[in-house]
Amino acid sequence: MKLSKHSYFWLGLTALSVLFTGLSPLSASANLTAGYYPQATVTASVSDPQYYWTGCGDNGPYKQCELYITFTSPSSFLLTAIGFYQSLNTSAYFNSSLNRNLLYDTTSNTVLIGNDCNCSDSGINSGYIYTVPTSVSGAYLTAGHSYYMNMAMFYDPTMGTDPVPYGSLSMTLFSNVSPATVSLNYPTNGSTTPDFSNWVVSTVNAFAGNLSVVYGLSTSTMTSSDTITYSPFVNTNPVAITKALPLFYPPLAIPVHYFAQAILTGSSTVLFSPITSFYVDPNAPAPPASTSTNLAAPYSTISGGETSSTIAVPATNCNATSSSFWGQTVADVQNGVCLAFTYLFIPNTPQQADISTRFNTLSGHISSKPPLGYFVLMKNDLNSLAVGTSSVVLLTATATTAFAPVISPIYTGATYLLWFLFALWLFNRIRHFNFQS
Amino acid sequence: MISYFITIILISLIDLLLAPIRLLPDATLNPNIGSAFSVVGGYFAVMNSIFPIDTLLAVLAAVLIVEGGIFLYKIIYWLIKKIPTIS
Numbered sequence: 001m002k003l004s005k006h007s008y009f010w011l012g013l014t015a016l017s018v019l020f021t022g023l024s025p026l027s028a029s030a031n032l033t034a035g036y037y038p039q040a041t042v043t044a045s046v047s048d049p050q051y052y053w054t055g056c057g058d059n060g061p062y063k064q065c066e067l068y069i070t071f072t073s074p075s076s077f078l079l080t081a082i083g084f085y086q087s088l089n090t091s092a093y094f095n096s097s098l099n100r101n102l103l104y105d106t107t108s109n110t111v112l113i114g115n116d117c118n119c120s121d122s123g124i125n126s127g128y129i130y131t132v133p134t135s136v137s138g139a140y141l142t143a144g145h146s147y148y149m150n151m152a153m154f155y156d157p158t159m160g161t162d163p164v165p166y167g168s169l170s171m172t173l174f175s176n177v178s179p180a181t182v183s184l185n186y187p188t189n190g191s192t193t194p195d196f197s198n199w200v201v202s203t204v205n206a207f208a209g210n211l212s213v214v215y216g217l218s219t220s221t222m223t224s225s226d227t228i229t230y231s232p233f234v235n236t237n238p239v240a241i242t243k244a245l246p247l248f249y250p251p252l253a254i255p256v257h258y259f260a261q262a263i264l265t266g267s268s269t270v271l272f273s274p275i276t277s278f279y280v281d282p283n284a285p286a287p288p289a290s291t292s293t294n295l296a297a298p299y300s301t302i303s304g305g306e307t308s309s310t311i312a313v314p315a316t317n318c319n320a321t322s323s324s325f326w327g328q329t330v331a332d333v334q335n336g337v338c339l340a341f342t343y344l345f346i347p348n349t350p351q352q353a354d355i356s357t358r359f360n361t362l363s364g365h366i367s368s369k370p371p372l373g374y375f376v377l378m379k380n381d382l383n384s385l386a387v388g389t390s391s392v393v394l395l396t397a398t399a400t401t402a403f404a405p406v407i408s409p410i411y412t413g414a415t416y417l418l419w420f421l422f423a424l425w426l427f428n429r430i431r432h433f434n435f436q437s
Numbered sequence: 438m439i440s441y442f443i444t445i446i447l448i449s450l451i452d453l454l455l456a457p458i459r460l461l462p463d464a465t466l467n468p469n470i471g472s473a474f475s476v477v478g479g480y481f482a483v484m485n486s487i488f489p490i491d492t493l494l495a496v497l498a499a500v501l502i503v504e505g506g507i508f509l510y511k512i513i514y515w516l517i518k519k520i521p522t523i524s
Contacts, residue, residue, distance in 0.1 A: 347441040355441065358448045365452070365459050373464025381466070385474050386481070386494060400486065407487055415489045422496045426503060433507065 107145040180205040182264045182271045184213065185238045187278035192255060194282050195247045199226060201262045201273070202238035206230070208266065213241055215260035219275055219321070220328050222259055230264060247280045255281040257319065257335070283349075318342065 141147060186200035187193045199213040211230035216222035226241050247258060258280055262273035318338035320331035347355060367376045400407075481490040517523060 344438045345440050347444075351441040355444050355448070358445065358452075362448055362452055362455070365455055368463045369458045369461045370464045374466065377464060377466045378470075381471050381474050384471070384478075386478055386491070411487070411489055415492045418489065418492050418496050422499055425500070429503065429507075 105145055105147055180207060180264075180269075180271055181273075182206055182211070182262045183273045184260060184262045184276045187258075187260070187276060189274070189276045190278065192279040192281050192284040194284050194286065195280060196243065198240040198242055199260070199262070200238045200240055203230075203232065203264065206232050206264055206271065207269065208232065210265045211235075211239065211241065212263045212265070213243075213260055214263060215258055217256070217258060218328055218332065219259050220325065222261060255279040255284075 181204045183202050184199065185202045186198075187196070201211060201213065203211075208231045209229075210227055212225050212227040214222040214225040216224055224245065226243050228235075228239070228241050230239065247256070256279065257277065259275055259277055261275045264271040318335045320334040320338075322328045322331045366372050481494075484490050
C-alpha cells in the first residue's frame, strides 16, 4: 500500500501528538500523599548560629549530648519526628535505654516533648528517627524561641575525652502537618466564566519553585501555560497568575470547554492540582468578589465573538471525553458536531428572549384591537366577577349563629350538589361529543 | 440559528397579515360594564351567606373553560380539514 503525502503528514502529526501526550505533565507523577516530609535538614555544630551541640560529656560509659535549637525561618514547625546520625566516630552508637528526648522550650519554659520514647536506635554509623508520640500530638517549634534537648547518650569506649565540638551531627526536622498541595481557585471546577485576566492558585505548605497553570481544550492538549516564580515567603496565598493570552471562543460565542491544572515544580518534587474543567462564555456573570480581589480587570476587548448569545445548558451535553488519544480525537469530533447542531437548531438565550418579545408584541396587537379586543376586555371583566363586598347584610352575626344548624347543612349540600351537577354535565358533554366534527 | 430564523419569519409573516388590524383603534368597553360587575359582586356577597355563590361561580368558570376548549378544538379541527388531502 502506497501512502500519499497527506498520509505521511497526518502520521507524523499523530506521532508528534502521541509523543507530546506521553510527555505531558499528566503522566509525570502523582500528588504527594499524607506522611512525613522533610522540612529542613541542618548540620549541628558549635559554629551554627541556629542549631548547635553543646558537646557531649562523660557520664560513666556514656556521653550525653545536648542540643540547642533556635531558628528564624520558617515561622514554625509542627515537629513530629527528629532524625539524626553521627558520622565521624564510627564506634559510637545510640542507646535507647536511658532517659532522654526532653525537648524544652527555654523561652516559654514549657516541655514540648516528654522525656521518654520508644526510640529504635540503629547501629553504628547511622541514626534513628524519633517520632513524637501521638499522645503528645506533636510539638510546635516557633521561630525566635530557644529549645533545649537532652537528646542522646552516646557510648563510645574509644572516645576517651569529650569531643568538643563533636563534629557534624545532622538533624532533620520532619513535619506531617499536611502534605503540600496546590489547587486552582479560579476558575472553579464546572464553572462558566467570561474571559479573565488572572488565574488564582492556592497552596498549602508549598515549597518554592515555578508555579504554572497549564490549560487547553482537552486534558491531553493542555499545552498553553502561564508561569511565575513562587516562594511561600514572598507570594500571597492565594496567588494570582497573570493569564498572558485571551481564551478562545468561536463566533456567536458558544461556550468553550477548557481544562486547566496548576503545577508547582520544585527542585525535587512536582505538585499537581486536580484538573479543573470550566467553560468560557463572554456573557457569563463576572467573577465573584471573593476571587476578583485578586484579579486584574477582565479583558474588555475580545474579538471574534458575538456578545449576545450563549448556549450554556445544551453545550454542557457536548462533553464526550476519552482517556485514549484516538478516543479523545473522536470525542472532539463528536463535541464539535454536537456544538454545531446545538448552534444551528437550539435558540440561545438572547434568541429565545427575542422570540418571546416578538410573540408578546404580536399577541398585544391581536388582543388590543377589534374584534378580538372586545372579547379580551369582556373576559377580563368576567374574571372580576366574584363574590365582592356589600354594605347590605342579609343576616347579622347573631342571626347567622342562630340559623347555623339549618343553613350550614344546606350550604354544604348545595356545594356538593353544584359540583356533582357539573360532573354530570361534563360526563354527558363528553359522552355526546362528536370528535369528528 | 435555523429554528430561530424560521420562527422569526413566521412571526413577521403573521405581523404583516395583521398590519390592517394594527391600524384600527384599540378596543374599549363602556366603563359601566366593569362597574356593573362590581355591583353584581356586592349582591353575590349578600347571597353568599346562605347559598354557595362562590362555588356556583367556580362551576360556571369550569363550564366556560370546558366549552372554550371544545370551541378551540373545533376551530383547529376545522382548520386541519381545510388542508388538501385531509378529510
